[in-house]
Amino acid sequence: MFQVDVDYLKKAKKRKDHGKVVILVFLTLAGAVSLLPLIYLVCTAFKPPEELFLYPPTFFVKNPTIQNFKDLTAITANSAVPFTRYLFNTILITVCYIFCLVWLLTMTSYPLSKHKFPGKKGLMSLVTTSMMFIASAAGIPAYLIITSIGIDNTYLVYIIPALANTTCLFLMKQFLDTVPNDIFEAGKIDGASEWQLYQKIAIPLLKNAQATVIILTFGGIWGETGTSTTYIYKEQLRTLGFFMSTIGGGIARTGAGAASGLIMTLPSIIIFIINQSRVQDTMAHSGIK
Template identity: 45%
Template sequence: MSAMAASSKKRLSRSLVGDITLFIFLGIFGAFMALPLVYTINNAFKPLDELFLFPPKFLVRNPTLDNFFDLFHLMADSWVPFTRYVFNTVLITAAGTVGHVVLASAAAYPLAKHRFPGSKVLFTIVVLSLMFSQHVTAVPNYVIMSWLGWIDSYIAIIAPALAASLGLYLMKQFMEQIPDALLEAAKIDGASEYHIFWQIVMPLVKPAWLTLVILLFQVLWGTDGGHFIYSEELKTMNYALSQILAGGIVRAGPGAFVALLMMSVPITIFVISQSNIIETMASSGMKE
């Protein structure tokens, strides 16, 4: 009876034609999503006469490195070297991203795996904080930074990134999926809480903190300092890009090349992290 019931079930299978059709369908959408990146790459190597063609040409006809050399000369003549903008951007991005991942994970672990008075209230506050946009909290953040004396310093950008509530929420939700029996077994074997956190919990929630790296890296890499940084020597690359574009159409070439530089690093980080996320989610799933 069971064999007859199993044979009567409809078997789902794809033919070779179906696989080819699906591949073509996904390929078309993938190519469409890649068009902005391809267009930006081509613009970076276009001479000025091709940049202002109408109707515009998608692909470059006469590739040149003049945009790169023009950018080099512009930055060489500026009051602050371009390497200083690069250093500021890398410092803010690295410190904010790494610090947020560590602090969010360390705060999420006791909320997910330890029951203590007020834990539910604290997590409710974290969830409620996700409802407020950055525009709502901009004025309170500025007042707090001014009171602490952190205006016009790196910490004014790094500190809000460290305290972002999205990372704490995401890490807590992932850590709750770790079997309690695994942690109890580690405790019986004599492992300390720090050993459990770094050697067991963090590797298992690798998809979560890699996702945080992607999201926060993109935000911090594109920051221009906003209303917190006023000194020219503390500005970021995004600010330098805006100053280049403010020079008018004669700086369209260097501006196109800087846009490529700004896009290349986040895309590289995303590609590397995405591969690790897929691999980790496929190989480290655990069920109690």
């Protein structure tokens, strides 16, 4: 007969608990290093002027004040183009961009991962090669092309060029590669068309790749300043990120700049918190038994 070794089980549980403590301690220490800049940002946003210009600069705030945020609202209230317009622009651009990007990337990665067609290998190696290129060196030719197409000074210039995102395509394809082919073959035998296979199988199974791509690209497009500066000359079409970056200029506005930085960061953090649960759950049930 079996006899359950109660002592052994107790010990095993204890060991497990110890392991958890070690994990927590390590993560707390390492996390503290990652968190420092954010704490610094929060502190700076609440610093009164005399602390902002201390030398050497202090890390923590001593006499917190919300004066910086008051300054910020005063500045936004007096801007030439209403603040809400910038906000509207940024939200519109971000939503359109993320939607198009996720849609395009899943659609492109599906045949790249699950089909054989001529030119596929060449295309893939072009994509990976161009990942290694430094964008600034091709900046001027890119500028020439974008202006000659004529999408400069429209909302499109924020969205279309940035859709050619090679890194995220690469990522998406890698994720799709791990989805077993059997699922698609089963779908094919059941008579699904290619479009149905893509819509009913590939897209749901790629949910956590999509969440990853959203997290990776959101910060960039939300805080977008470069395109606003280079391609847009109508103030009404510029983004919130551009507007916020103009606030920080000048010594008198340093505090307001820090406050704006804090406010610009919040949506990214929220988007991350929403999406990270998708990263965590979806893929768990995709396996074939």
